[in-house]
Every structure is written in structure tokens, then in C-alpha cells.
Amino acid sequence: MDQTKVRDLVDEALALNESLYLIDFVISENNKIQITVDGDNGVPLSECIRISRSVDNNFDREEEDFSLEVSTPDIAHPLKVNRQYIKNINRILKVKTSVEEFEGTLVEADEDKIVLNWKAREPKPIGKGKVTVSKAATIAYKDIIEAKVKIVF
Missing domain, CATH: 2.30.30 (SH3 type barrels.)
Structure with missing residues (x-):
């Protein structure tokens, strides 16, 4: 999985809503992509779906086998940004x-x-x-x- 390409796609998706920002971005060895985003006024589910689709739609699942998770930070997790x-x-x-x-x-x-x-x-x-x-x-x-x-x- 091309980490740079995925990161660029995430950055493009976040640029469409300037109140959103990236908290964490991880691609595991088995191609599990985990993206954590937050927003100045929270993050609606529709934005998580939009970001997920903008990444998912730019890869061919026939060529790349991966899982994708876009979420918001848990209140129990420490502040990072x-x-x-x-x-x-x-x-x-x-x-x-x-x-x-x-x-x-x-x-x-x-x-x-x-x-x-x-x-x-x-x-x-x-x-x-x-x-x-x-x-x-x-x-x-x-x-x-x-x-x-x-x-x-």
C-alpha cells in the first residue's frame, strides 16, 4: 500500500472542510488503514464517510487488498494535536x-x-x-x- 498516496488523498479530503484536521494515520503490515480525524466543532458521521469514500474510490480493490477505518478520537485518549x-x-x-x-x-x-x-x-x-x-x-x-x-x- 502506497502510504504517500493514501496520505495525499486524506489531505485532499480534509482540505474540503477546514474545520477538520488529522490526528493519526496508520497503515499496518496487513494493509489496514486507520485514519483518525477531529474537528474544531466535532466531526459528523457524514464527514467520516466522505473521507473514507475519497480514499476508497481511488484504489482498485482487485489490485489492492486493504481495510479502511475513518474515526474520531475517543474521549479517553490523550490529546495529540x-x-x-x-x-x-x-x-x-x-x-x-x-x-x-x-x-x-x-x-x-x-x-x-x-x-x-x-x-x-x-x-x-x-x-x-x-x-x-x-x-x-x-x-x-x-x-x-x-x-x-x-x-x-
């Missing part, structure tokens, strides 16, 4: 870096970094008891090992 962070602003993220873990509301995401806010209970500077304080962390994408959206019911 910067645009996914922008899409999830105002949601709670669990972020792991090599130094520590954070859990907070994503309040900002740009090309280089994200900003998380959360509240924490800390001992009072004077006296007994605790006080609630607001905390923030600015984390560069390059420092993020894993980031997942926390599902709150």
Missing part, C-alpha cells in the same frame, strides 16, 4: 509533565503553550486552618507527556 487543546478550552484537563502532574481548567491555548487554572487549599500563612487560593500553570507543549480531558458528570 495543538488544535485539540484550543477545542477544549474551559474543560478540565489532567496534564502530565516529566516533573509533575496538573489538573485544572484549560483557560488558554496558543501555538506554544497552554494555561491551566485551579483552586487549592493551603495552610494559612499565620494561624491554624486552610485558605482557598487560585493557582495557575503555564505549560509548553514540548513539556507535556500526556494530557487528557477529564469527564465530569
